[in-house]
Amino acid sequence: MDEWPQIPEDVVQWFRRVFAQANYKVCERLANLPNVRETSLDDGLIETLIPDAAPTLLPSGAIVRMDMHNIGGLRRLGGPPFWDEPFRSRWETADIGILVFVYRGDDLVAKKIGLLQSKRLYPANNDVDDDDEIGFRHGMNAFIRRDQKQAAGALHAHFHFDENCVYGALNTGSHQSRLVDQFNESFGEAIY
Template sequence: MGSGKAVELPAIPEEVIAWFCARFEEANRSVTENLINNPNTRETTLDDALLAPLQKQQAPVAFPSGVVVQMSVHNIGGLRRLYRWEVADIGVLVTVFQGHALRGQKIGVLQAKRLYPRNNEVLDDEQEDYKYGLNAFLVPDPASALAKMSMTFEFDEACRYGALPSGDVQVQTIETFVREFGAAVSYLFYNPADVPDTMHFPSTAYRTLVNPPPLGARVVDAKEVHAVLAGLEKGQTPTLKDIQHSTHQYRRLEEWAEELLRCRVGVPIDRSINRMVEQLLVRRSGPIGAVIAFSVALPGKD
């Protein structure tokens, strides 16, 4: 890697890929379960729900083959609410060693967008609310929670990703980033378990997902999403149907994770993209909210 030439990851054993995908399948189920029980929840809360199961197992894991892996999660929260230049919410960094020698690194980053219900009633973090911080709990909304005791949230393929308007400055920032550093960025779409679906307030029972959701969290390459947005009027937001039927790769979250380990998505890290890595990960004020670092130690000579 010293020459600055891009180096792809060496072959990763299938047992490791299966373990990695299983963790992201749990994350998919976690974030989707959160959404169907809290249909108006903040997008940042869904980010946390995705990361929560990944944080439960951060100790090193050894496989019979001699491979050792470790997943670490660092969540600092995004700054998009303060500055509209956030490139992604979650970065996934893969590092592979053989013995003590570094054999390769790869990164993929995910910009999360949630599907809005028909009534568009979604809690969101306005810039002023973000600056106000936890003080908001000391001065609550004067409207009683009882006023929202009777609400219906309907989801179908005509629902929109309400925080993804065509021509938005964040979209332009991501486009510039992709042109400079390559196809590292994908959109992560938070959806209900399936559509159509309807939730009601007040809730009468908690809905638990046992199996992988038929729809759930999906990942689409940024270029494909931006092509969809280019066909919309400025300020218009895409529907679930727009994204589902106008993109070639509509991966489940765990499928994207597998593709990352197989070097089919993301970009390898070398000197040519050091500035990108510094912008995303090194600075505390960087335009990313959380990092999932996955290290793989292969047996063998250095």
């Protein structure tokens, strides 16, 4: 196996800065609207990363580029148990794929794929309502079917977090956890 080249420090610092900014913006979205759907967090991350996706020349001479893909929600495309051949081996291990490329001049010297999964930290008082299936189906029809108590109720919502709060959407033994384990068994320890 070829050894990795020495990646210039400004490349590492560039990616840390870009992802720190993206993390801040997505957390701000969640802080301002705690009941925001997970898919909106995914979209927000991608929106924040887009300005830095174009090839960027750094002082070291390295050129960095990112490609982003919102790969989540395969269930909307006929997910289990309705997957038809030849797609029975779809892996929904994460919702976002980020491909990172580092060039030295015209030479590609490093590439990495990152799979990311947004998960919300649930408050101790379980005040987050992210299973609003009816509202999701109504979409813009919610304009007509608006619940008059929603705005007043949102003003008084209180969220309490402590050391016992969990990322409730990803549980040991869940379908997604089993898929992650199967993926790692098939392709090596690639997902953490």
